[in-house]
Amino acid sequence: MGVPIHYCLAYSPAYKNTRLKAMTMTTLRIHAILFLGLLSGLFQTPAWASDDTVVSPPESPPARIVLVDQSVIWGEVIDIREGEVVVETQWLGEVSIDLTAIMLLESDQEIELLTKDQNKFALSSLQVVEGEVVLEDEENLAVDELYVANPEEWEEGHGYSLEGRVTSAVEFLRGNTSTDQFNADFETILRSQRDRITVRGDYAETSAVVLSPEYDEMGEPVLDANGDQAVTKDSTPTIDNWAIVGKYDYFLSNSQNYLGVNLGVNADRFADIERRAYIGPYFGRKLFVDKTYQLDAELGLSYVETDFIERGSSGDDPAARNASDNYFTGINLNFTGETELFDGALNLYLRQTNILNVSDMEKSIYRTTFGLRFPLLLGLEVAAEASADYDGGAAPGKEKLDEAVKFRIGYNW
Secondary structure, eight states: OOOOOOOOOOOOHHHHHHHHHHHHHHHHHHHHHHHHHHHHHHTSOOTTTOGGGOOOOOOOOSEEEEETTSOEEEEEEEEEETTEEEEEETTTEEEEEEGGGEEEEEEOSOEEEEETTSOEEEESSEEEETTEEOOSSSOOEEGGGEEEESOOTGGGTSSOEEEEEEEEEEEEEOSSEEEEEEEEEEEEEEEOSSEEEEEEEEEEEEEEEEEEEOBOTTSOBOBOTTSSBOEEEEEEEEEEEEEEEEEEEEEOSSTTEEEEEEEEEEEEGGGTEEEEEEEEEEEEEEEEEOSSEEEEEEEEEEEEEEEEOOOSSOOSSGGGSOOOOEEEEEEEEEEEEEEEETTTTEEEEEEEEEEEETTOGGGOEEEEEEEEEEEOSTTEEEEEEEEEEEETTOOTTSOSEEEEEEEEEEEEO
16 A cells, blocks of 8 residues: 655745845856956957067076086186186176086087187187087197186287276374374286286375463463463474385296396485485296285395485484495395185285395395285275384484384275
């Protein structure tokens, strides 16, 4: 016996209204989304309408360098000089790499290479494999034969390069004692493949102004127009000296050796030196030639002549006695050095001149200058410098040793 099943269909106006409202809201949302999508599409530029919408991938660095330790450096070769290649990298900036540390270098840059024998190679690309530059139509070139990349005219044997610097130190003090101090020096070097010309000079002057109160014959203070005690200003020079040195060097077939001649003239009012001049030839050698460290040594002869200032008649006071003009021939020994520290952030330099009086060693002359330079920007630099000058033939009553510490600011080119 089956069980009857009854279906009941009920109609409710409230249900109808609710369903219609839901359908209406859904339809409105869909239409709104479609409308906004269409509207945004109207304001967009089609991809086919402009090439500006095509974003090119970033270009890869033109050079790839694999070192002997298997590390890889990407960048742009900007220089090859003194056994090193300088690469501009994206994250590390300029990086200097010893050529002997490179196992493979591949660069699609056009480059000119100049060898130490003044042979030039123009390459459309650069490839270095295990210590050799790969050449298409010639035998490969050993990297230790390279002198420089993209050489300047003077490096090819045409003309000169010019470099130099000028620095100064100025001090003005005002008070009970007023001091005006001025010191300046310069150095300029003309250099070619055949020779080198160097000129250096310095000048120093200091004067002190002392304010002294005035008194009358009775010991009473003298008053000025304002009723204040009158003072007298006395200006007294305390330093007055200058020096200039010129050198000419001619490089021999081995460019580390050279022949030269130097000429120096200097004066020092408070050392009673009216004029001292020396001249002589020498043989020089570059003991160290490196991008970060250079040292030259020179050995030769010098003729030295000194004229002293006349101070009056001789007497018991050594300071009042005249020194006799003199001259001698001596041995000249010079050292000039420079080195870079902390990747060029600090420059250490040394200049030493020794003139040995072989007839009387106690009257020899020694001059040493040691300093630190701090490069700033746009060619500006600051320096701290110490110097010691020993004059064994100083005038009677004068100190044989002069020492100074100077702080300078200057410009180099």
